[in-house]
Amino acid sequence: MTDDRRAMFTARYASGDTPWDSGITPPEIRRILDELPPGDALDLGCGTGTVMRDLLANGWRVDGIDFVPSAVELAAQKLADFPPENWRSFCHDVTRLPGLSQLRERYHLIIDIGCGHGLHGAAAVDYARGLSERLARGGVFMLYAAQPRPESAMGWTPDFVERLFCPPLRLVWRQDGEDAKIGAKSSWYRLEL
Ligand SMILES: C[S@@+](CC[C@H](N)C(=O)[O-])C[C@H]1O[C@@H](n2cnc3c(N)ncnc32)[C@H](O)[C@@H]1O
Numbered sequence: 001m002t003d004d005r006r007a008m009f010t011a012r013y014a015s016g017d018t019p020w021d022s023g024i025t026p027p028e029i030r031r032i033l034d035e036l037p038p039g040d041a042l043d044l045g046c047g048t049g050t051v052m053r054d055l056l057a058n059g060w061r062v063d064g065i066d067f068v069p070s071a072v073e074l075a076a077q078k079l080a081d082f083p084p085e086n087w088r089s090f091c092h093d094v095t096r097l098p099g100l101s102q103l104r105e106r107y108h109l110i111i112d113i114g115c116g117h118g119l120h121g122a123a124a125v126d127y128a129r130g131l132s133e134r135l136a137r138g139g140v141f142m143l144y145a146a147q148p149r150p151e152s153a154m155g156w157t158p159d160f161v162e163r164l165f166c167p168p169l170r171l172v173w174r175q176d177g178e179d180a181k182i183g184a185k186s187s188w189y190r191l192e193l
Pocket of ligand 1 (some may be wrong): 020
């Protein structure tokens with residue numbers, strides 16, 4: 001399943017069909033950056049590195065992971081002006097985090113904007129377990145996920161998110177909205193360890 005998704009995302013980056021790549025960090029993440037002291041952050045499904053750039057500009061060290069090489073390359077170009085010791089971008093599958101030995105032991109902030117919600121079954125469980133193992137005690141996980149629609153099973157319901165991550169994480173808040181780009185209900189979640 002992840003191979004199909006990698007092929008789909010690779011084709012979309014190649015054709016420029018990437019409506020999510022707005023170059024703007026969502027206000028939900030900006031507010032977190034205003035609130036938390038800088039530390040180590042991990043962006044899962046980092047795309048072309050827009051959020052990584054804002055994390056770096058706010059004094060964080062950041063690692064980003066995406067399984068599309070061209071997205072990882074674009075992220076590296078976007079971040080080239082920041083000190084290289086403060087960021088890394090990895091071409092890797094987020095369902096296989098234990099296989100990425102270069103990751104830091106723990107992150108204070110983990111972000112997923114529109115990546116994990118495409119996973120189901122064992123892949124989703126592997127993703128959630130790998131992520132939870134990397135979150136620092138007291139750390140924050142910010143998740144943006146679309147909800148499934150009658151015409152598309154892609155997405156996570158709020159119930160599924162809670163079952164997937166809690167425990168060990170706990171849900172602090174959820175904010176429901178609409179994803180106009182895909183015409184689906186969507187939610188932001190703040191989870192903590
Ligand atoms: C909707 S895009 C969002 C990108 C970025 N978070 C943003 O907001 O601009 C989802 C991203 O997740 C990546 N992705 C999806 N599934 C993945 C997986 N299993 N492992 C790594 N990256 C994945 C895609 O290549 C794509 O860049």
